[in-house]
Amino acid sequence: MPVSPNQHVDVAIVGGGVVGVAIAYFLAQRGLEPLVIEGTEVAHGASGKSAGLLSPGLPHDDDETGVLPPLIARSVALHGALAELLDGPATYDYTPYTTCLVARDEEEAADLHARAEHLHAEPIPLAEIAARCPWLDQPVAGALAQPTAQIDSAKFTERLLESAKSMGASLRMGRAVGLIGGDDYVDGVELADGVVTAEVTVLAMGPWSMRAAAWLDLPIPIRPLKGQIVHLEPSVEPPPGGFSDMHGHYVVTRPTGLVHVGATEEEEGFDAEPTAAAREYVLSTLARFTSRLGDMQVVNQTACLRPLSGDGLPLIGAAPGVGGRTSPRATGARESSSRSRRGRRWLS
Numbered sequence: 001m002p003v004s005p006n007q008h009v010d011v012a013i014v015g016g017g018v019v020g021v022a023i024a025y026f027l028a029q030r031g032l033e034p035l036v037i038e039g040t041e042v043a044h045g046a047s048g049k050s051a052g053l054l055s056p057g058l059p060h061d062d063d064e065t066g067v068l069p070p071l072i073a074r075s076v077a078l079h080g081a082l083a084e085l086l087d088g089p090a091t092y093d094y095t096p097y098t099t100c101l102v103a104r105d106e107e108e109a110a111d112l113h114a115r116a117e118h119l120h121a122e123p124i125p126l127a128e129i130a131a132r133c134p135w136l137d138q139p140v141a142g143a144l145a146q147p148t149a150q151i152d153s154a155k156f157t158e159r160l161l162e163s164a165k166s167m168g169a170s171l172r173m174g175r176a177v178g179l180i181g182g183d184d185y186v187d188g189v190e191l192a193d194g195v196v197t198a199e200v201t202v203l204a205m206g207p208w209s210m211r212a213a214a215w216l217d218l219p220i221p222i223r224p225l226k227g228q229i230v231h232l233e234p235s236v237e238p239p240p241g242g243f244s245d246m247h248g249h250y251v252v253t254r255p256t257g258l259v260h261v262g263a264t265e266e267e268e269g270f271d272a273e274p275t276a277a278a279r280e281y282v283l284s285t286l287a288r289f290t291s292r293l294g295d296m297q298v299v300n301q302t303a304c305l306r307p308l309s310g311d312g313l314p315l316i317g318a319a320p321g322v323g324g325r326t327s328p329r330a331t332g333a334r335e336s337s338s339r340s341r342r343g344r345r346w347l348s
């Protein structure tokens with residue numbers, strides 16, 4: 001049945017990535033009938049290409065405000081609960097495992113061990129590192145063991161959408177070109193092929209959120225951060241789990257048997273093409289800790305764009321000066337954003 005070019009919904013969510021879809025899921029769980037509006041395809045960006053690592057904390061997280069730890073803790077807890085509700089192990093490869101956080105020199109080791117409690121990780125005696133972290137066959141100065149989990153991010157987003165739709169949410173493919181309303185209120189979304197009016201309008205546009213700055217006449221300090229991941233096929237069974245260094249580079253064995261290594265952090269605008277230089281950088285950086293990647297064959301390489309705010313923290317609150325409508329973006333905010341239908345919060 002064709003969708004009417006003009007429709008009215010409880011909540012219009014612009015963006016079919018994991019955040020927009022998760023907001024739709026939690027809203028539908030509360031009895032609303034949200035509409036996800038997506039211009040390309042569901043999970044076409046980082047939501048479908050990320051490594052899907054659910055860490056309770058990373059050594060390179062730099063947050064002096066104290067905002068991130070409770071947000072991360074809530075997100076990790078939600079993932080555990082969702083895995084039970086949605087049969088995560090079977091439907092989107094939800095897999096708990098232990099990763100090793102590793103230091104390459106004494107200075108890094110001191111910093112890492114000082115943050116062990118904050119990272120929910122256990123210090124590993126030097127003499128035990130090789131046995132407990134079989135990926136690490138090169139000399140290191142220290143390591144922590146951290147319980148974590150991984151998912152297939154594309155399958156996770158699709159599973160959330162499937163469940164949300166079963167509870168009354170819907171999906172509309174269409175390109176958002178603006179918002180409708182007045183100087184201080186929003187009544188919905190203008191699409192290239194119609195109009196969606198809504199009680200609440202949500203922007204979950206990831207790095208493309210900057211496009212909404214003109215719609216709202218507000219600065220939106222979000223820019224794209226390019227990340228590249230290399231997929232490797234081992235010739236022999238790889239060690240389980242994985243490791244991460246102090247700068248966000250990681251190795252992880254996937255449930256599929258492939259090994260994923262990443263990731264770069266590049267400010268290249270909206271260029272999302274994989275590069276040979278990034279592949280060489282990632283492999284050479286991780287070779288400092290393991291020789292096991294050398295015999296593996298590159299079978300794929302992905303590049304995606306992640307949203308990065310000016311200070312690296314999520315923007316949460318009402319759009320300033322825009323009354324009676326909500327505009328959420330960001331992972332840790334997705335459930336809390338669904339709790340208030342008419343809240344004045346700006347969640348980015």
